[in-house]
Amino acid sequence: MTSTNHTHETEQQRIDRVTYHIDQKAKKVIDRASSIKESVIQLRKDFWEDVTVNIDEPDDVIETQASIKQQAELLTQKEQSHGKLDDELKTLKRLRESPYFGRIDFREDTEQTPEPIYIGISSLMDSNDGDFLIYDWRAPISSLYYDYAPGEAQYDTMDETINGEITLKRQFIIRESILKGLFDTGVTIGDRLLQEILGANASTKMKSIVTTIQKEQNKIIRHKGHPYLIVQGAAGSGKTSAALQRVAYLMYQHRDILSAENIVLLSPNPLFSSYIANVLPELGETNVRQTTFHEYMENEVNHPFTIESPFEQMEYVMTETKQESQSSRMKNIDCKSNLHFKHVIDAYINHLNKQDMQFRNITFRDEILISKQQMHDYFYSLDDALSIPNKLELVAGWLLQEIRKQERHELDKDWVFEKTELLNKEDYQDAFDQVQKQTEDKTNETVHEENILRKKVVKRVFAPIKKKVNNYAFIRTAATYQMLFTHWTPDKSPENWEAICSFTTANLENNFLPWEDAAPYLYFQHCLLGTPHDQSVRYLVIDEAQDYAAFGFACIQHIFPNARMTLLGDVNQAIYRYMADDNPLIEAGPMRSSYKKITLTKSYRSTKQISEFTIPFSPSNERVEPFNREGNKPLLIRQNKEHFTETIMTETNNLRQNGLETIGIICKTQAESHHVAELLKDTIAFTQIDESTGHLPKGLLILPVYLAKGIEMDAVIIPDASKNKYTSEADRTLFYTACTRAMHALVMISTDEPSPFIKEAPQETYLEEER
């Protein structure tokens, strides 16, 4: 037997032993789960028998409530334990499929012999001797696997650094408990395996990279210490992948105090959210809260505005042909994206503490109960030193008092008596019971009962008014915001202030918030009302962070004051370049406290040929290194317009014949995307993707570049790569982003002179065909 065969056999024997332990453990978990299940069923059945129900006296009611609560808590506890066992079982199932993917033999400096450490997606102990059969990839010792080649190595535990030597580093491919392959590897983790993984076809769902995390990516995943972690990474360098691994790592590291609800992931669009939705479950973790900033705003803004999406803004900027509207819009974007405008809002808030707050009358039965003037006077009579949110709290308290006075005042009115007749049977029964309990004097029973009914009517009629007060509906937030542009002049007005004021006022009057106005409005609303901050969010992960305007990011910092943040992005893909000044990824300025920046330069997505073509026209000076995976050179087809449909058909067929499945026709705008769809609709089957598309399908897709952000395809076709389409510096990021979505093939069609960006790539990096 050769030594390779022997190694293979020994490792397979170990896999069999581990599989046996997994099965044993699974059996125990199933037994425990079914016993809990039975007790849950029993508990549900006996729920009311085990609760002492007695509502005779107020004390009894309290006791009954406590008893119900206790019983309900017991039930929840049991159900939660059942849920946990269920998760454990799912993880065991995954382990059984592939118990581990890596091994290192590590000899600590204080020891004589190395110890083999097997690494998988979750830990497993030998129940007999308490030894680790598998170490979780997130355990401190597992970092050795990702960080070092055989030789001297070290890792940090909670209290110390352990030094030693790695004597072996091995990678496994195990499927259904059978060892399919093993390689002893060097510095980076299995170039061979990585080649294989990266060479596969694109998937409609992103996959975890746990088996092949690279050293630089591992730094991101395990980073500790700074409140802000900023990752600048080349297109396809694994930012999103590392971010999701990091989330799983944080959930493991802080499993006692951190749950999925404490982490929020801000993604660039809903399509992307669905694209990454599988990764955490694949790692055995629950999904965290995922939202887009737009979706978040729509839930948070308290006025019925229509909020433009960032894509609508982008489409407008790129397609609006009227010079005048374009220019006032660009002025507005410049002003509202900038931190200077935040200072304007802060100054305006100070001003509002002295005058101009806008209130709304509280009316009752068509009459003013408390006028806006009264509220105004009360508000401005309060101590100057108090903040606006504090004053508003006092106003709300005062209003509730006034409303209660009015309730008492209304009790004897005729309308109240009339309404008592509309009360239902239960109300009457309740009033009767109360009278029976409370009155000794039987002569006044009817009067007493009527009083109770009157109180019920008044309480019910005033309830919605009180609710509105509690929700601060007495403040006209949007109108107060509008005054900023109509009745107030900042000390240092932003550039083009007059034009901006009339543009903003017109939109506010139409209940419309352009995208650049949404973050300023939400910030204003928060400052004004002191809306409780989202304290529950402890970690915030922002992907495609280069696309956030400085004000947008400041607004996020304000809303999530307790959150540690990981910001990931690529300045080369800053498609909203027109609002990139002071972007948190580019400028460290907006960071309030210390931060760490990590740069990823290696690009894993595309073949070497595609990367070598795109790197020369990448928008910034950030370094990009191609991963060494071979493919065909990108193809530039020059032809007449009439042949467009035919060319798309031919190219799609060629790509498919080469085994490529997901082919994206990436356009500059939605408008171009509609145009291409119109041309192709009778000749070939495709899916057109727009902002409302919730998941990424396979096949031929047509989409604008801003919706292709963050995702990847087997092949990309740029349907119009001419100079007319991509020429300005703002177009450069769009063109670069579109090209870098391609994993295996890139085809560009130009019916005119090709875009100057293509010409920036050396001639030998692409093929050019005249058709």
Ligand SMILES: Nc1ncnc2c1ncn2[C@@H]1O[C@H](COP(=O)(O)OP(=O)(O)OP(=O)(O)O)[C@@H](O)[C@H]1O
């Ligand atoms: N360590 C790795 N092992 C295996 N695959 C990897 C690794 N790192 C990245 N990849 C693969 O490279 C591709 C790009 O990764 P990802 O989408 O995370 O990059 P990105 O930096 O977010 O890209 P972009 O900014 O262009 O959207 C994915 O297919 C991902 O699975």
